[in-house]
Amino acid sequence: MAERTSNSTVSSAGFTLIEITIAIVIIASAMVIFLGLQSSIVDQTLRAGEQEQAMMLARRILAKYETSDDPLNVGETVWESGKTALEDLDLFSDQDQEQLDTLNHFHIRLTIGTQGIPQLEEDAMKRLDLVIAWGAAPDQRFEVLYYVPNAPAEPSPKPGGTP
Numbered sequence: 751m752a753e754r755t756s757n758s759t760v761s762s763a764g765f766t767l768i769e770i771t772i773a774i775v776i777i778a779s780a781m782v783i784f785l786g787l788q789s790s791i792v793d794q795t796l797r798a799g800e801q802e803q804a805m806m807l808a809r810r811i812l813a814k815y816e817t818s819d820d821p822l823n824v825g826e827t828v829w830e831s832g833k834t835a836l837e838d839l840d841l842f843s844d845q846d847q848e849q850l851d852t853l854n855h856f857h858i859r860l861t862i863g864t865q866g867i868p869q870l871e872e873d874a875m876k877r878l879d880l881v882i883a884w885g886a887a888p889d890q891r892f893e894v895l896y897y898v899p900n901a902p903a904e905p906s907p908k909p910g911g912t913p
Contacts (some may be wrong), residue, residue, distance in 0.1 A: 797889065804882040804892035807832050807856060811880060812896050814839050822862050822876045822898065832856035832882070857883045865897060876900050 765773075815822060829835035832853030859881045864873035876898045883891040 800884050800890070801892060803832075803853065804856060804884065807835070807853060807858070808880050808882055808892060808894050810841050811835060811839060811858070811860065812878065812894065814841055815878060816896075816898060822878075822900075824862050824864060824876075826859065826861045828860075829858040832858060855884050859883075864900065874900055 829838065832855075833850045835841075835856075835858045836850065836853065859879075861879040863877045863879070865875040865877040866872040867874045878894075878896040878898065880894040880896065881891060882893075885891075
């Protein structure tokens with residue numbers, strides 16, 4: 751009898767279990783990385799929004815002191831909420847109640863002191879330290895240092911004029 755030899759090859763169509771497992775692990779790793787990035791982006795967006803609100807609140811408070819004719823008293827003022835600060839300073843008239851309520855979580859501390867200028871008066875300037883915080887972390891605070899000329903106690907006589 752003659753032996754039969756077969757030259758046919760067996761073709762395997764499809765993927766092995768190891769290939770499928772590796773593909774699933776790669777896809778799962780990519781999903782975890784993308785979710786982590788999205789979480790980081792959301793945190794950065796929220797932080798930027800808080801910083802923007804704090805900056806606008808500081809701007810309004812400092813503008814009030816800059817344009818005020820009343821003398822600035824040395825001392826420290828603390829407000830437990832941004833809404834209270836705006837109400838105390840009469841700065842809330844052009845904002846609606848909903849916008850004011852978003853400022854409740856800010857804690858504000860304003861310290862007014864004097865600052866000397868070399869070879870001039872010792873208290874020639876008022877120094878305003880404004881700190882607006884919305885949490886305990888260092889990146890959850892906005893600090894502004896602002897100088898305002900100190901009004902002289904008595905107007906100085908003009909040269910050539912009557913005293």
